[in-house]
Amino acid sequence: MTGPRIRQAALRLFARHGYAAVSMRQIASEVGLQAGALYNYTPDKQALLLSLMTGHLEDLLARSARAEGTGPAEARLEAFVRFHIAYHLDRPDEVFIAYMELRNLEPDHFAQVEALRRRYEDRLEAILAAGRDEGVFDVPDTKIATLAVIAMLTGVTTWYRPAGRLSADAVAGLYWDMVRKTVAA
Amino acid sequence: MTGPRIRQAALRLFARHGYAAVSMRQIASEVGLQAGALYNYTPDKQALLLSLMTGHLEDLLARSARAEGTGPAEARLEAFVRFHIAYHLDRPDEVFIAYMELRNLEPDHFAQVEALRRRYEDRLEAILAAGRDEGVFDVPDTKIATLAVIAMLTGVTTWYRPAGRLSADAVAGLYWDMVRKTVAA
DNA sequence: GGTTGATCTGAACGGTTGTTCAGTTAATCT
DNA sequence: AGATTAACTGAACAACCGTTCAGATCAACC
Structure with a gap:
């Protein structure tokens, strides 16, 4: 479940603000995680x-x-x-x-x-x-x-x-x- | 002279790498300045x-x-x-x-x-x-x-x-x- | 030749970055 | 019930961010 939710959050944020302007912490927070947890999926x-x-x-x-x-x-x-x-x-x-x-x-x-x-x-x-x-x-x-x-x-x-x-x-x-x-x- | 050179360097770098991915230090270095000097022009x-x-x-x-x-x-x-x-x-x-x-x-x-x-x-x-x-x-x-x-x-x-x-x-x-x-x- | 005024340096500020990792948590399997 | 495993936390790392500013530099004017 978590993997797709991360991809979806990243997609939305990258599109909205641009790849370089989005931090891993922002993506994680959108999914309700800490930044470190993302590295289980990418x-x-x-x-x-x-x-x-x-x-x-x-x-x-x-x-x-x-x-x-x-x-x-x-x-x-x-x-x-x-x-x-x-x-x-x-x-x-x-x-x-x-x-x-x-x-x-x-x-x-x-x-x-x-x-x-x-x-x-x-x-x-x-x-x-x-x-x-x-x-x-x-x-x-x-x-x-x-x-x-x-x-x-x-x-x-x-x-x-x-x-x-x-x-x-x-x-x-x-x-x-x-x-x-x-x-x- | 410096003002236009800064604009030109910023233009090139923003186009190449994107606004968010370019730092003031990179722009300054392209013109041969320290980052602080840019703030005389913007x-x-x-x-x-x-x-x-x-x-x-x-x-x-x-x-x-x-x-x-x-x-x-x-x-x-x-x-x-x-x-x-x-x-x-x-x-x-x-x-x-x-x-x-x-x-x-x-x-x-x-x-x-x-x-x-x-x-x-x-x-x-x-x-x-x-x-x-x-x-x-x-x-x-x-x-x-x-x-x-x-x-x-x-x-x-x-x-x-x-x-x-x-x-x-x-x-x-x-x-x-x-x-x-x-x-x- | 001394003063002014613009230009730039270099260091510092607080904050954020991507990434790592030892350790906690909780669910699954035997 | 005990062991295993995957998921996640929270803190830490070194590096970098935009911006500020006291002081150095230096050419132009009186």
Whole structure:
């Protein structure tokens, strides 16, 4: 029980205040422990951050593969967009950490996380390339288009609030419209 | 002379390692000073960060107003996109800090910075609304489109490297193509 | 040449950091 | 009932934090 509670508290605090600004004592106090007890569950603070990041990215990869399915490129793109938004709106803290705390990772750990993120980007690029081959997309540079679309979609986490005027589904619909036009032939 | 050198060192270090992870002693050592000397140029660390952020955002606002000019909405949008990318690729550290260190600002300072950013977003939203009124843009929700376009454009700073295969102008051209299609009627 | 005023040093302040560890606690198993 | 084991405490460690300030330094002015 304690392990997951520590991860959850660390996730919340890292997202809220940043990795460097959060102390092990703050995390421990959130869970009702002394700082020393945390070291039964993580070798050190850095490993805790890395584990949160890789856990999130591996989950993202597994779920996106399941959501995308097979079929024509446009259908796969729509599935990707809707999945990406739904997933990101559901896990704002994980997302925030995964691309905000990269600079607090030691070089080895950074490379590890970066490889996972690259695999996710490659999934989208493959869809764009397939659509271009099918003749339904007009994408002069699939790499740049991939990064542009992902940046646009991920940006939703910076302003979306569940109590706002738009539901998550409505937001996904608006973004899908924009992405569709962006890559349209 | 010393004042600007301190700001420049702080900018570089904050962007590289994050505000919370950088100590006043590190900044001072970068400039060849003792930590105490910094307090001749800033009342405290927080004010140094705030000054870097507001300085950048005010510069961004002033220059974007100059770049945008007057004319039909589509021309103003193209000017906005090309300006935004050129400016952001020229000042990666400032940009990085301005939307990465928001959570390290005290509430009053946060509101101050957020107001400046909002004014910049409003400039783009006004262009999109004008284009919709002219009938040349199809934008069902100007607020969401504004945020989506800015996120897409700003994302360029996460991957662009001056020595890469694309020049800044080429990148701006690709992004303008995508933005044009995104809002096209 | 003496004085002023800005600039910077170097030490000190109280407090916090990540991490370790001997020892207490409490639950589980034989 | 006694032994084993995992979980946790509480204190300690050396290092570092932002900030203050008395005094040294040194160029510019009268």
